[in-house]
Amino acid sequence: MTKRRRFLAAFALGLAFVTVSGCGKAPASKVINVAVTPASPPNLFEENGQTKGLDYDLFDGYCKARGCTLNITAYDFQGMLGAVVSRKADVAFSGISITEPRKQVMDFSKPYMDNDWDLVSMKSRNIKLANLDTLKNYSIGIARGTAYTDFIKTELEPKGIYKVDQLKLYPTNSEALTDLQNGQVDLVFLDGTVASVYRKKLPIQDSYVFEGIDRLGFAFPKGSQLRVDFDKYLDELGPEKRQAIIDKWMK
Amino acid sequence: MSFIEILQILLQGAGYTLLITFSCAATALVVGLAIAMARELGGAWISAVLSAWVYVFRGVPMLVLLFVVFFGLPGIGLDVPPLLAMMLSLGFISGAYLSEVFRGALAAINPNEVLAAQAMGFTRFETLRLIKLPQMLRFSVPGMINELTTVLKYSPFAYTVGLPEITKQAMALVATTMRGIEIYVAIGLIYFAIYRLLLSFVRLIEKRYAVPGFAEE
Numbered sequence: 001m002t003k004r005r006r007f008l009a010a011f012a013l014g015l016a017f018v019t020v021s022g023c024g025k026a027p028a029s030k031v032i033n034v035a036v037t038p039a040s041p042p043n044l045f046e047e048n049g050q051t052k053g054l055d056y057d058l059f060d061g062y063c064k065a066r067g068c069t070l071n072i073t074a075y076d077f078q079g080m081l082g083a084v085v086s087r088k089a090d091v092a093f094s095g096i097s098i099t100e101p102r103k104q105v106m107d108f109s110k111p112y113m114d115n116d117w118d119l120v121s122m123k124s125r126n127i128k129l130a131n132l133d134t135l136k137n138y139s140i141g142i143a144r145g146t147a148y149t150d151f152i153k154t155e156l157e158p159k160g161i162y163k164v165d166q167l168k169l170y171p172t173n174s175e176a177l178t179d180l181q182n183g184q185v186d187l188v189f190l191d192g193t194v195a196s197v198y199r200k201k202l203p204i205q206d207s208y209v210f211e212g213i214d215r216l217g218f219a220f221p222k223g224s225q226l227r228v229d230f231d232k233y234l235d236e237l238g239p240e241k242r243q244a245i246i247d248k249w250m251k
Numbered sequence: 252m253s254f255i256e257i258l259q260i261l262l263q264g265a266g267y268t269l270l271i272t273f274s275c276a277a278t279a280l281v282v283g284l285a286i287a288m289a290r291e292l293g294g295a296w297i298s299a300v301l302s303a304w305v306y307v308f309r310g311v312p313m314l315v316l317l318f319v320v321f322f323g324l325p326g327i328g329l330d331v332p333p334l335l336a337m338m339l340s341l342g343f344i345s346g347a348y349l350s351e352v353f354r355g356a357l358a359a360i361n362p363n364e365v366l367a368a369q370a371m372g373f374t375r376f377e378t379l380r381l382i383k384l385p386q387m388l389r390f391s392v393p394g395m396i397n398e399l400t401t402v403l404k405y406s407p408f409a410y411t412v413g414l415p416e417i418t419k420q421a422m423a424l425v426a427t428t429m430r431g432i433e434i435y436v437a438i439g440l441i442y443f444a445i446y447r448l449l450l451s452f453v454r455l456i457e458k459r460y461a462v463p464g465f466a467e468e
Contacts, residue, residue, distance in 0.1 A: 082318065
């Protein structure tokens with residue numbers, strides 16, 4: 001009986017500890033809580049347990065300049081956005097597109113890079129779309145929670161080009177691409193950045209490219225002071241140096 | 252990268268998977284037992300409240316509850332850490348299921364034993380503690396194993412709230428290597444090994460507390 005009681009007591013204590021430790025928040029500390037999704041190369045990924053990528057380099061540069069440290073937590077894409085909205089994280093970055101619905105619940109930095117959107121297919125299928133007239137004949141796979149759904153809903157659906165209902169949703173790009181290789185889906189929506197990485201590893205090609213519609217930004221909670229300072233840093237960095245960081249990862 | 256190396260990288264998340272599974276299973280046991288006991292001892296209205304509770308927690312999708320707890324509660328000033336959020340969502344849902352397993356096990360107890368206990372002057376609490384609970388726990392082992400396994404398989408939801416368990420390792424690895432099939436096979440093997448471990452653990456307890464001559468199969 002005593003053993004069982006001791007176990008229960010330890011359990012209750014553990015529960016209390018977890019609760020209490022979660023409530024304390026250090027005021028004005030130099031530790032920045034970062035939310036990422038390490039499934040978005042080259043913007044953000046993990047290699048040998050290290051967080052790496054274009055976005056990381058940019059924000060790490062900011063942190064070095066301002067003397068702060070990063071406390072990085074990996075979420076899936078929806079979790080990452082949720083962490084910013086609920087202020088669990090001070091900033092999120094992993095190739096996040098700036099969209100109107102997102103702007104209503106979070107603040108974005110200045111766009112740090114333009115991004116094409118590619119509809120990719122297997123080379124063996126040789127699907128080439130000159131225009132969007134025949135798009136509705138193909139199935140399209142996308143990663144859940146990404147900006148494409150919104151784009152299709154507001155831009156393509158009203159014009160009768162493609163219906164959101166026709167989309168096949170996947171947890172991340174990786175699963176969508178696996179299904180593409182298996183022949184279960186005809187086309188997959190990818191960021192230009194992501195596509196540049198996967199083209200080296202998979203026999204895929206661009207079937208159609210949407211240009212100049214997508215810009216990437218760092219996401220911050222509403223009214224974030226950190227965002228103001230980070231925008232200042234992007235200005236200090238200047239377009240040449242920023243482009244050099246982008247080129248380092250894109251080539 | 253060899254299959255062994257893939258396994259090694261994935262195993263870095265195994266500690267978290269085990270931690271999540273055990274904390275949520277422990278929460279589920281406490282919640283399930285509390286509900287089962289309160290139903291036995293409480294009156295009609297407690298029973299009605301608990302039935303509503305179980306109805307809600309069995310019906311609400313895991314991800315919805317997790318989002319409400321982890322991302323919603325900070326809105327009213329309650330900052331819930333990830334592991335506690337998992338315990339309050341997965342643990343509570345699983346607890347609701349377990350309480351039903353316990354209810355079934357209680358119904359399987361010979362009513363004559365309860366009558367005999369009452370005739371001997373046992374209080375309701377004594378009847379529960381000495382006659383019903385010991386039998387109920389033994390009867391519910393198969394159902395509990397089922398529920399523990401479910402908890403294990405729901406543990407990847409923890410990645411949504413930022414706990415780097417095995418599935419997170421796998422997704423990060425697939426993103427850079429594109430070797431999905433090998434990696435997901437590896438992850439399947441690891442889950443199977445953990446399941447096997449849980450099963451042996453429960454069997455050990457079952458054996459330790461088995462009453463000779465009672466409910467032998």
